[in-house]
Amino acid sequence: MLILAVASLPALIAMLGLTVDVGRLYVARAELQAFVDSAATAACYELDGTALGITNARAVATAGPGSGASVNRWDFATKTVASVQIAFSQTSSGAYETSPASGTGYRFIRVTASGPVPLYFVRVLPGVVSPRTVSATAIAGQGAQSSIGDGVAPFSPDAHDNLDLNFGFAVGQQYTLKWAPPGQRDKNFCAGDKGFLPGGGSSERGYIDVGQGNGNSALHDAIVNNDYNLAMPLTVGSLVIMVQGNKSVPDAIDERFNQDSDTTAATYSDYHGNGRRIIVVPVNDRGDPAVVVGFASFFVPPNSCGDKNNTPCCGEYLGSALKYSTHQSAGGPGLYAVKLFR
Secondary structure (H helix, E strand, O other): HHHHHHHHHHHHHHHHHHHHHHHHHHHHHHHHHHHHHHHHHHHHHHOOOOOHHHHHHHHHHOOOOOOOEEEEEEOOOEEOOOOOEEEEEEEOOOOOOOOOOOOOOOEEEEEEEEEEEOOOOHHHHOOOOOOOOEEEEEEEEEEEEEEOOOOOOEEEOEOOOOOOOOOOOOOOOEEEEEEEHHHHOOOOOOOHHOOOOOOOOOOEEEEEEEOOOHHHHHHHHHHHHOOOOOOOEEEEEEOOOEEEEEHHHHHHHHHHHHHHOOOOOOHHHHOOOOOOOOOEEEEOOOOOOOEEEEEEEEOOOOOOOOOOOOOOOEEEEEEEOOOOOOOOOOOOOEEEEEEEOO
């Protein structure tokens, strides 16, 4: 019996190793996978088509999202994720580059993390080395979207050109979010709307009903808090329901503006705030009734609404829109949302 026990001991240890060591490898890899999934997703929100966006995304992906003692930990929270490789691409399946020359079009990020896991039992088997390296990879990207529910602001600028991907707007130019009264529109206008008048009835001001109704208080809450009840997501072709008459929109815009951490930047190129001055809106076809032809993001400049009574409220056109972000997307014109692709 003693001889039999000694002879079977390696096999017993190997079986124990399959239970303990292999299980440990699976747990460690799952922890790394959770890290790269969250790191890639958080980093993808930083991509805005600029070199700075690439730099910020790399920093977030390396450190991992969030804060506190448990962030960036794995192997039963005993180690810090130290080996992280990051690459960027313009397509989810395209060639990934570690250091793109510019951020233009780079809306996908691949994050790979790896680390050594010590083995304690299966190392009795021949050919088994310890520690064993495990790794995990995730790809997150800004995927194109055709509709939006929560997160949209209750404004709808009129497209200057329904067939243009940028709606006839020029990036960096200011366009109307709220129109001046009908008798003032030919004298008080945003710079990009010179010689342009809105479609629809003369009482339309540019703000729309996304489920909040026509009341001043509800419109205020929709602008400041995105508090509304949109029954169905807005998509291209959706009917745009205009809110008629003059409302307290300028006060709500000012309130949201003052919630930003940067209230001094005059243009988006100088902006370094928390995103409260960025809004996502549907753009309409200027019809009567109007329908959605696409989505865009706008930057609210200082003194957006002038004297508030006879002047419009203006916003700087940024182009592409990224849901739940503090800036525009890294993609071309359109609406995007961050999601995991792998």
